Amino acid sequence: MTHMLTATDLSAAYSGIHALRGVSLAVSEGEFVALIGPNGAGKSTLLNCLSGVVRPTGGSIRFNGEELVGTAPWHVSRKGLLQVPEGRQILANLTVRENLELGATALSGRHSAYTLERINNLFPILAERREQRAGSLSGGQQQMLAIGRALMGGPRLLLLDEPSLGLAPVIVVQVLAALRSLNAEGLTILLVEQNARQALDSTDRAYVIEQGRVVHEGVSSELAKDPAVIAHYLGQGKTAKH
Amino acid sequence: MLAQQLLNGLVVGGVYALFALGFTLVFGIHHLMNLAHGAVFMTGAFVALYSVLAGLPLWVSFVLAVVGCGLLSILIEITAFSRLRKSGEAEFGAIISTLGADLFIMSFAQKISGSDILRFPFETFPVQIFQFMGLRVTLLQLFMAGSAVVLMLVLTCYLFRTTLGTRIRSVSANERAAVLSGVNPHVVYYQTFFLSGALAGASGVLIGLAFNSIQFTMGEPFLLRGFVVIVLGGMGSIPGAMVGGLLLGMLQTLTAAYLPSGLTDAIIFSLLFVILLVRPYGLFGKETAGAMRAQR
Numbered sequence: 001m002t003h004m005l006t007a008t009d010l011s012a013a014y015s016g017i018h019a020l021r022g023v024s025l026a027v028s029e030g031e032f033v034a035l036i037g038p039n040g041a042g043k044s045t046l047l048n049c050l051s052g053v054v055r056p057t058g059g060s061i062r063f064n065g066e067e068l069v070g071t072a073p074w075h076v077s078r079k080g081l082l083q084v085p086e087g088r089q090i091l092a093n094l095t096v097r098e099n100l101e102l103g104a105t106a107l108s109g110r111h112s113a114y115t116l117e118r119i120n121n122l123f124p125i126l127a128e129r130r131e132q133r134a135g136s137l138s139g140g141q142q143q144m145l146a147i148g149r150a151l152m153g154g155p156r157l158l159l160l161d162e163p164s165l166g167l168a169p170v171i172v173v174q175v176l177a178a179l180r181s182l183n184a185e186g187l188t189i190l191l192v193e194q195n196a197r198q199a200l201d202s203t204d205r206a207y208v209i210e211q212g213r214v215v216h217e218g219v220s221s222e223l224a225k226d227p228a229v230i231a232h233y234l235g236q237g238k239t240a241k242h
Numbered sequence: 243m244l245a246q247q248l249l250n251g252l253v254v255g256g257v258y259a260l261f262a263l264g265f266t267l268v269f270g271i272h273h274l275m276n277l278a279h280g281a282v283f284m285t286g287a288f289v290a291l292y293s294v295l296a297g298l299p300l301w302v303s304f305v306l307a308v309v310g311c312g313l314l315s316i317l318i319e320i321t322a323f324s325r326l327r328k329s330g331e332a333e334f335g336a337i338i339s340t341l342g343a344d345l346f347i348m349s350f351a352q353k354i355s356g357s358d359i360l361r362f363p364f365e366t367f368p369v370q371i372f373q374f375m376g377l378r379v380t381l382l383q384l385f386m387a388g389s390a391v392v393l394m395l396v397l398t399c400y401l402f403r404t405t406l407g408t409r410i411r412s413v414s415a416n417e418r419a420a421v422l423s424g425v426n427p428h429v430v431y432y433q434t435f436f437l438s439g440a441l442a443g444a445s446g447v448l449i450g451l452a453f454n455s456i457q458f459t460m461g462e463p464f465l466l467r468g469f470v471v472i473v474l475g476g477m478g479s480i481p482g483a484m485v486g487g488l489l490l491g492m493l494q495t496l497t498a499a500y501l502p503s504g505l506t507d508a509i510i511f512s513l514l515f516v517i518l519l520v521r522p523y524g525l526f527g528k529e530t531a532g533a534m535r536a537q538r
């Protein structure tokens with residue numbers, strides 16, 4: 001099977017402190033893959049390496065056959081590898097419309113299946129609040145905007161960094177449902193989550209990372225039954241973050 | 243009479259606003275202070291003057307000065323800012339490096355002109371005076387006011403009504419998010435520095451024409467005034483620079499007209515002091531902007 005994305009033996013460090021220690025991971029076209037792990041495991045670092053924001057100290061990243069290590073992040077985005085960053089990072093002082101327009105920068109002439117109309121159908125609230133300051137949206141709406149912004153860039157692979165962070169449970173369910181429907185319509189997704197239960201329930205396959213290493217990987221529904229995973233990630237009172 | 247002085251002040255203030263707008267643009271968008279901005283202003287006057295002396299029509303010289311200063315400003319970004327930004331030392335380092343650029347450009351101008359005060363040939367700008375409701379307006383004043391208004395409108399539309407402007411504002415607000423959306427930040431830096439330099443160049447030509455006294459040091463007092471304007475208006479605030487520029491222009495003209503000449507600066511800086519006591523973030527400044535800076 002040929003993969004859309006293959007990361008091989010990736011390592012990364014922040015001023016000498018290792019954040020990734022030889023992570024390998026692959027995502028095939030059409031898959032919905034989860035990446036779970038505790039605080040500080042290196043999940044965001046991994047996504048940022050894929051996006052070109054953090055430069056890995058070793059290893060390789062191939063996206064549709066092309067080596068990405070060393071590519072500037074804006075070029076990575078323009079190839080259709082788009083990230084919805086941790087904490088949403090919407091532009092609070094710009095309008096919803098302007099945030100979406102900004103997202104379209106990553107298209108740079110490529111054809112996209114995700115028209116504004118389609119995004120508005122997925123998240124009708126974005127159409128309603130079109131001319132409002134993005135900062136005036138609620139947390140869940142901001143997350144929808146962040147996803148909408150990435151979709152405007154015509155993703156071939158969408159990376160999401162903890163989209164459920166700080167959202168009410170009912171909103172989390174909505175966001176995950178939107179991601180599942182995007183995936184059902186053909187979008188390849190790599191989802192980082194601390195909320196392991198929901199991530200495993202929504203995805204096809206998953207990786208568990210701890211201290212910069214992949215410690216488990218496999219089919220999500222099987223991982224959800226794995227005693228080691230249950231003990232660490234699916235027990236009660238885990239994932240206290242806020 | 244008062245109305246006449248107010249009018250004169252308004253016209254000069256419009257040009258101050260242009261100058262300060264360029265300065266505040268770089269500060270507001272990139273959080274960097276370009277202390278060579280006064281030298282770019284001076285370069286604008288120089289380029290226009292030497293082009294006119296070389297026989298080019300004034301409007302061609304004006305365009306050359308504006309574009310030339312835009313390019314000079316990009317050069318300053320490349321030499322004095324971009325390397326520091328990579329090392330993460332831009333905020334303090336750039337004060338030194340742009341001061342260096344300022345001195346470099348000034349010495350270069352001094353080499354060309356000597357220390358002489360240079361003047362545009364007589365009637366470079368046609369001398370024409372209109373009477374309007376008892377006020378006296380020269381064609382040059384109309385041109386200055388018109389240029390200021392047009393350039394400010396163009397700038398505002400560019401920033402707030404175009405996709406490129408949205409990209410500039412997004413890099414300003416959150417460079418990481420902009421980059422993840424496919425924005426090449428270098429292109430944005432070049433654009434803001436070009437706009438900033440072009441505004442400085444335009445104001446240099448206009449002030450050069452208005453006071454017809456061009457010297458390699460002419461940028462220095464302007465840098466200080468530009469500073470007053472943006473502190474007054476609020477650091478990085480575009481409407482603040484516009485209103486601050488107009489206020490400063492009127493204030494300066496009025497004090498010069500009605501008070502002993504040495505008092506102008508004393509009054510301006512006292513007023514600045516009082517305003518900052520009442521509104522520490524300037525007239526249009528936002529408290530959050532300062533708070534954000536403090537966190538970084």
Ligand SMILES: Nc1ncnc2c1ncn2[C@@H]1O[C@H](COP(=O)(O)OP(=O)(O)OP(=O)(O)O)[C@@H](O)[C@H]1O
Binds near residue numbers: 042
């Ligand atoms: N900019 C940075 N500078 C220094 N160290 C960092 C930086 N970002 C992350 N780290 C460190 O690298 C390690 C991995 O962090 P990372 O943010 O990738 O973890 P994470 O799995 O995303 O955690 P979380 O669930 O809290 O978001 C942590 O030890 C963290 O402290």
Ligand SMILES: [Mg+2]
Binds near residue numbers: 043086
């Ligand atoms: Mg993280």
